[in-house]
Amino acid sequence: MKMPPFEYACPTSLSEAVKLLASHDGEAKALAGGQSLLPMMAFRVAQPTLLVDLRKLSGLGEIKISADGVRLGALVRWRDIEDDDRLDAAHPLLKAAIAHVAHYQIRNRGTVGGSIAHADPAAEMPGIAVACDAEIAVMGKAGARIIKAADFFLGALTTALQPDEIITEVRLPAWPASRRSGFQEFARRRGDFAMAGAALFYDLDKSGKASNAHVGVIGVGDRPRRLKPVEAVLNGSAIDEATIAKAAAAASAAVEPQEDIHASAAYRRSLTGTMVERALKSAAG
Amino acid sequence: MPVKFEVNGKPVSVDVEPRLTLADCLRHHLRLTGTHVGCEHGVCGACTVLVDGDAVRSCLMLAVQAEGAKVVTVEGLSNDDDLTPLQKSFRKHHALQCGFCTPGFITTAHALLTEEPDCDADRVREVLSGNICRCTGYIAIVEAVLDARSAYKKTTP
Ligand SMILES: Cc1cc2nc3c(=O)[nH]c(=O)nc-3n(C[C@H](O)[C@H](O)[C@H](O)COP(=O)(O)OP(=O)(O)OC[C@H]3O[C@@H](n4cnc5c(N)ncnc54)[C@H](O)[C@@H]3O)c2cc1C
Ligand code: FES
Ligand code: FES
Numbered sequence: 387m388k389m390p391p392f393e394y395a396c397p398t399s400l401s402e403a404v405k406l407l408a409s410h411d412g413e414a415k416a417l418a419g420g421q422s423l424l425p426m427m428a429f430r431v432a433q434p435t436l437l438v439d440l441r442k443l444s445g446l447g448e449i450k451i452s453a454d455g456v457r458l459g460a461l462v463r464w465r466d467i468e469d470d471d472r473l474d475a476a477h478p479l480l481k482a483a484i485a486h487v488a489h490y491q492i493r494n495r496g497t498v499g500g501s502i503a504h505a506d507p508a509a510e511m512p513g514i515a516v517a518c519d520a521e522i523a524v525m526g527k528a529g530a531r532i533i534k535a536a537d538f539f540l541g542a543l544t545t546a547l548q549p550d551e552i553i554t555e556v557r558l559p560a561w562p563a564s565r566r567s568g569f570q571e572f573a574r575r576r577g578d579f580a581m582a583g584a585a586l587f588y589d590l591d592k593s594g595k596a597s598n599a600h601v602g603v604i605g606v607g608d609r610p611r612r613l614k615p616v617e618a619v620l621n622g623s624a625i626d627e628a629t630i631a632k633a634a635a636a637a638s639a640a641v642e643p644q645e646d647i648h649a650s651a652a653y654r655r656s657l658t659g660t661m662v663e664r665a666l667k668s669a670a671g
Numbered sequence: 672m673p674v675k676f677e678v679n680g681k682p683v684s685v686d687v688e689p690r691l692t693l694a695d696c697l698r699h700h701l702r703l704t705g706t707h708v709g710c711e712h713g714v715c716g717a718c719t720v721l722v723d724g725d726a727v728r729s730c731l732m733l734a735v736q737a738e739g740a741k742v743v744t745v746e747g748l749s750n751d752d753d754l755t756p757l758q759k760s761f762r763k764h765h766a767l768q769c770g771f772c773t774p775g776f777i778t779t780a781h782a783l784l785t786e787e788p789d790c791d792a793d794r795v796r797e798v799l800s801g802n803i804c805r806c807t808g809y810i811a812i813v814e815a816v817l818d819a820r821s822a823y824k825k826t827t828p
Contacts, residue, residue, distance in 0.1 A: 387711060394672065394689030394735050417736075424692075424731045425712040437689065439736060465725070489801025490779065491716060494725040495732070576800045 389427045396439040400525055400552065406438045408527045408550035416440055416552055418461060418500035421492045446499070446554060451476045455560040460499025460553045468493065477561050479518065482569040483510040483585055489577040499553040502538070505545045508579040508605035510571070511556075512539055516610040517585040517602025520558050526551035539609040565589055566596075566625075568665030571604065572657055574648075580605040581649045584637070584661040586669065588620055596620045601633075606643040606658050613640045616662060625670045634663035676737045678703065679747030687734045694718040696734035697744055705745040705774050709803070716802030719775040720744050726782035745774035748781050756822030757781060757815075766815035768806035775802050780816045788823040 397403040407414045415434035417423060418441075426432040440446065446461040449470055456477045458467070467473060467484045474481055487510050488496055501511040502522060515522065515535035522533045527550045538546050547553070571583025588599040599620035601613045616636045623629045643654035675684040678701060685700045692711075697703045697720070709715035711730050718729040721743040749755060754762065757777060767773045776799065783790060783798045790798075795816050796809075804812065 388695075389690040389692075391688060391690050394733070396735075396738075417733075420731050420733070420736070421713060421728075424733075428712045437733075441736065489716070490783070490798040491719050491726045491728045491801055492713065492731075494727050576797055 387428045387430075389424070390430070390433060392427075392434055393436045394439065395436065396442055398442045398444075400443055400554070403438050403440060403443060403552055404526055404550055406436065407552065410434075410436045412549040414438055414549070416503070418497040418503075419463065419492075419495035420500075421488070421496040422500060422504040422506070440499075440552070449473070453560060454557075456480065456558045458498045458556045458558070460497060460502075460555060462498045464488065464493035464496050467498075475563065477558055479561075479567040479569055479585060479587055480514055480558065482567070483514050486510055486569075486571050486573070486577070486580070486583075492577075498556055502556060503545060503547060503553055505539050505541075505543050505609065506579065507542050507608050507610065508581075508583070509610075510580075510583070510585075510604065513583065513585050513602050513604035513610040514558070515556060516612060517587070517600050518558050519600070520556055522553060523555040523557065524551045524553050530554075536612075542608045562589060566669040568667070568669035570661045570665040570668065572661060582606050582643070582654050582657040582661050584658070584665040586662065586665050588625070588669070594624050595622055596625055596629075597622070601637070601662065603637070603641060603658055603661070606641040606654050608644070613637055613662075615640045620666075625666060630663055630666045630670075633666060634659040637662040672735050674735050674738050676739060677741045679743055685734065689733060689735050691734045692730050693720070693722075693732040693734050693737050693742070694729035696737075697729060697742075700734075703744050703746055707771055707774050709771065709775075714803070715772070715775070716779065717772050717775040719778045719802070721778060721782055724782070724785075726779050743778075745777050748777060757784070757819045760815040760819040760822075761812075764811045764815035764818060766807060766812040772802060772804040772806075776804070776812055776816075780819070784816070784820060784823040788820055790820070792817060 414436035417437040417439045446459040448459045450457040464487045520535040567587035569585050571580035573580045583604040586601040588596040599617040601616040604610045619633045619636050638655050638659035641658050643651045645651040697706045707717040709717035713731045720729045
């Protein structure tokens with residue numbers, strides 16, 4: 387469908403962009419890659435009166451890697467992550483997850499900040515942010531603030547972001563070289579949104595037992611979340627077949643999936659266990 | 672709003688509403704109807720064009736966002752005298768029937784082969800997974816793209 391009319395602005399500074407977003411009684415929206423917002427507008431799910439194009443804002447398109455971890459500028463595209471070989475070591479879980487995001491043409495435009503702000507419950511980037519305890523840096527009328535990923539996603543397409551706030555950066559904590567991780571998702575067609583997915587990692591202590599386990603799931607429930615009961619199964623145990631089976635069962639028990647045209651709740655519950663099982667096997671292997 | 676960009680090597684300037692997609696701008700304002708519009712919400716890939724070398728869905732981009740960009744449409748990937756190697760390969764392998772999806776496959780495959788002339792069948796399938804064809808069953812399209820790789824290898828330095 388054709389989009390309804392709206393105004394368009396393409397500011398060159400962050401402060402100007404924030405001012406524009408604050409100017410339309412909450413009816414203005416940021417435009418990044420447009421790969422979620424424009425379809426939403428075509429469907430009349432979103433009807434902003436002003437689009438504030440972020441493409442001319444400088445400094446938001448960089449991937450910075452340091453001892454503190456990985457910082458993804460809000461305008462970093464899926465394609466940029468895919469092409470950055472440094473991330474194979476600096477954040478293998480991110481790299482593995484982003485390989486599943488959307489299709490070739492969409493990856494050339496879709497951005498990290500757009501995905502975080504859009505907050506689709508099945509999207510990979512929000513899942514990685516929650517699984518990895520990321521911090522989300524935002525700038526608004528009231529100034530800059532940092533929001534923890536765990537506090538950011540409030541429900542399907544609903545976040546802690548104020549209408550005048552722009553995401554500037556997503557910060558992923560440092561990744562030790564010896565860390566084990568796995569990402570698995572199931573979608574009918576490669577690039578489509580997952581029916582269920584798991585993003586997880588753990589560290590191994592000297593005796594070969596897991597510690598610091600983080601297990602995140604996407605596509606089940608109204609937002610990405612960590613599964614503490616599964617993490618409890620993993621922490622202090624060797625990741626062998628028995629532990630993996632216990633963790634998979636705990637994952638199925640811990641989620642409360644929704645039913646929709648793509649899958650029943652029972653199917654998603656079972657699929658979550660399978661995704662956790664496969665992710666643990668790939669992490670251990 | 673006035674917008675200036677380049678299409679198939681020629682500068683164009685149009686005056687459009689912000690809500691006009693690049694796809695509709697190309698088709699209705701610039702009369703380049705080779706770019707097809709199937710779904711208008713990013714799922715079918717028929718509207719794929721190249722923007723600064725990247726394959727993108729022109730239904731998910733506003734014309735005003737193309738300001739200053741170099742756009743190449745399927746018209747820009749043909750030449751008047753003869754079929755290009757990619758077009759020849761589509762013909763040889765019967766990679767089209769009704770042809771509605773074909774501009775999207777040609778532009779996408781061109782972007783892929785330009786960047787990755789050595790891609791394997793899995794990569795071709797992965798990249799083409801974003802394009803829908805209701806006629807061919809895809810196998811012929813994958814074969815056509817694989818067969819066209821040699822033409823792109825020669826042109827890369
Ligand atoms: C067919 C199809 C399949 C897809 N499959 C997947 C998939 O499998 N997994 C997946 O994760 N995604 C998928 N996507 C979505 C895609 O990844 C989007 O690119 C992404 O969700 C949004 O990024 P964007 O840059 O395009 O944001 P936009 O569409 O520009 O914006 C999305 C929302 O975020 C807001 N926003 C954007 N940037 C900022 C910012 N910096 N600060 C504050 N607010 C901001 C906008 O106002 C809007 O509300 C798919 C899309 C399509 C069309
Ligand atoms: S018309 Fe653009 S993807 Fe279908
Ligand atoms: S040839 Fe008819 S849709 Fe592909």
